[in-house]
Amino acid sequence: MKTAKILVTAAASAALLAPMLSGPAAQAAAAREVHHQEKPAPVGDGTFSRDIAGGATSTVSAAPFVAQVSFDSAGTNVGCTGSQIAASWVITAKHCNATSLRSVRLGTSYLGTGGAVRSVAGRYPAPAGDVLLLKLSTPYYGAYVGLSNAFPATGTAASVYGWGDQSEGSGSMSYYLKSAAVSVIWQGLDNYGGPSVRTRSQSGHTLSGDSGGPLIVNGKLAGVLSSSDILPARNPANFTAYYNDHASVARNLAWITSVSGVQGS
Incomplete structure (x- = not known):
């Protein structure tokens, strides 16, 4: 099992780690990454993709919220x-x-x-x-954006948005808003042990800086990004084997x- 990278400062780490020390939430998060960084990141680090681990550049007109x-x-x-x-x-x-x-x-x-x-x-x-x-x-x-009052069904197509890192571990957030396609898999656990909408990446994968970003299902906010699988050293050719947990809006x-x-x- 991979080891999680917890990208938080000391000020936030105590609040984050306390509920993750034991129980099913800790097990579910063991190979996952929290996408929060407080230091400004340089743009254009020379990685082979300008977009976050695949995905596509977008504009605020596509997701004005x-x-x-x-x-x-x-x-x-x-x-x-x-x-x-x-x-x-x-x-x-x-x-x-x-x-x-x-x-x-x-x-x-x-x-x-x-x-x-x-x-x-x-x-x-x-x-x-x-x-x-x-x-x-x-x-x-x-x-x-409207709030969804229903937990999305398995197999539902969804989208994620953010300005997160351009590749795993690069420390360089994207200058452009990005989007990627994901699909709903099942209900999981977020980093505080709350119910999550678990998704599988399809065209791109969320990374550091994308924490809290929207999971959009049928035009409504269904989840808030909590954590994702850690990618290999280089961005993979596809993203179908990697998972994300979004704190459920309906459950909160x-x-x-x-x-x-x-x-x-």
Whole structure:
């Protein structure tokens, strides 16, 4: 079994590792990687793919709700991905909840530039599950993604989005928003032992920096990226053997609604 790489700083590691020390959640995560980095990554590291482990470049018009979660006030030290669910609310992964999380950048296709930056006024971690709600200091009236109230069926086609690393271990996030196709496999466990939507990568694979990014099923947010299989040293030719766990939106929906007022459908 492969060893997981936990890409969190000391400030966040205690909160992340505590629920992973024993039980089925620890076993399920043993060969998985948490996709959170707080240091700004250089663009264009010379790896053979400009896109994250395959996938394809995209634009914010294809997913106008996708957000960059940044560990500085300027919105340039991007370390996680998120989704806007209302004018004042963004959802991401709980393991991104470091004390240095400061701002969110919205409405842009490009890493650390363009769009609009909003300070984070409040952070609300889910009591169970790898889900974090961010309340913006001032509203951003963009396009919001709807929340799915149903767990997707096995075999359902889905999409993921993010600006994560361009290849395993490169430490270089993509300047361009990326997308990849995945398929729903079954229910699994996220990094906090909560229910996850487990998917299998089809055209690309999520890596560091994609934590908290959206799993889109039938146009709605079905999951928040928690962890993924660690890839071999070089990007593989295909991605059908690699798995991802996304904290389930449907299973956390009652809590999400109680905090943000946003309901599912």
